[in-house]
Amino acid sequence: MNRTSKAARHGMLGAAVGLALLLIGMTGWRSALDQARRRLRASADVLTRTLLARIGRELGRPRLYLSEASASLISTLSWADLVAQRAPCFLASPTHNPEVLLLLFLLACTNTPKSSDTADTSSCPKAALFPELTANAANAAYPDPEVTAKCDGTDLVVTSNGIPWYEFVALTPNELAAQTLEARIPLEPVAAAEPITLNLLGDVGFALVGLPVYSPNEAAVPEPYGDPVYNEIVDACYGHTGPEGDYHLHAMDVLCSTMVAPVSGAPSPIIGFALDGYPIYGPDACLDTDCTEITTMQSGYAQTGDPTTYAWDAYSYTASSDPTVLDVCNGRTEPDGTYGYHMTRTFPYVIGCYHGEVTLPDGDTGGGGGDTGMPPVEDCADVEAGMPCCGDGVCNGPETGDNCPADCPT
Helix, strand or coil, X not given: CCCCCHHHHHHHHHHHHXXXXXXXXXXXXXXXXXXXXXXXXXXXXXXXXXXXXXXXXXXXXXXXXXXXXXXXXXXXXXXXXXXXXXXXXXXXXXXXXXXXXXXXXXXXXXXXXXXXXXXXXHHCCCHHHCCCCCCCHHHCCCCCCCEEEEEECCEEEEEECCCCCCCCCCCCCCCCCCCCEEEXXXXXXXXXXXXXXXXXXXEEEEECCCCEEECCCCCCCCCCCCCCCCCCCCCCCCEEECCCCCEEECCCCHHHHHCCCCCCCCCCXXXXXXXXXXXXXXXXXXXXXXXXXXXXXXXXXXXXXXXXXXXXXXXXXXXXXXXCECCCCCEEECCCCCEEEECCCCCCCCCCCEEECCCCCCCCECCCCCCCXXXXXXXXXXXXXXXXXXXXXXXXXXXXXXXXXXXXXX
């Protein structure tokens, strides 16, 4: 897909503004928008509805309708431009289709807030990404899910009660309970001089639906620091509850994280943010600025041991020149020059280390980023027979020169 020239964009600007002003002058812009919606209301195709839901949510208008042909054209737009740039009212879009231009002009250039909109979402594009959650009838025994986002100075502040919008399925003995969660991340993330090791326990990021994302490992129980996805102790959305009834994710899914199903053949949207402020995208991405090729991004980690316990010792990262393979933090520099993480179906699933400067939450540190830094392996007298331990003279599995020099002298 070739980008339009400046002259072409100016031509589109004139055409869109002229048509919009004509309609606005005759009936007022709200009436013009209603006319456009009625004229464009057509297909009930699932893909089209999903696409329009995404556009509508990102523009603050949850219900849009468009002909299937026009939806197909809009699907070629850059989602990063659609969400973050807005100016100059999408007129850099690679189409001369008048109904697309009119719709985008009316929605973007005259997009006055609804009465329910807040100043935060109208002036804070990142906050506008967060959906209005709806309760799931199957979760009637629990509070309704809640998430809010706003800009506060140089930070994006997200609050949530940690209740999933989809059906909760208990996989641990811990009963689901509402939480008081708040994450404060930089609106303008800053790359760190070197990758920063993940905190082993606690949040490393959050989904747009307000659910916290944890490292790809468990705590000391039930399987010491094992991979919960590998051990199949997460639900279909890759989450489960912790000891305090805190529901959290160890991997991510586009639909579960955004309430919007992925669109086949389109690059994945932002589905969350890491604590360093960088976005987390779904798995599918453009390989160039014109998005002439979309591919599924791959983790550079390979399983080298048994991740039932001590997950970070069971995977190793290998750098690759293949543009579809992510870096050690499970991210990449996007075609537009920005950095972003991508969810993957294999370890580390979301984040391998922090690419940006970050204030780590309270809790243990020592996860990924190529430096396993695993906690000390317990002495053999303190663990059940047959479990990994330090002091049995065997350097195998979780024992390394770092966490058990007695068994693995360096």
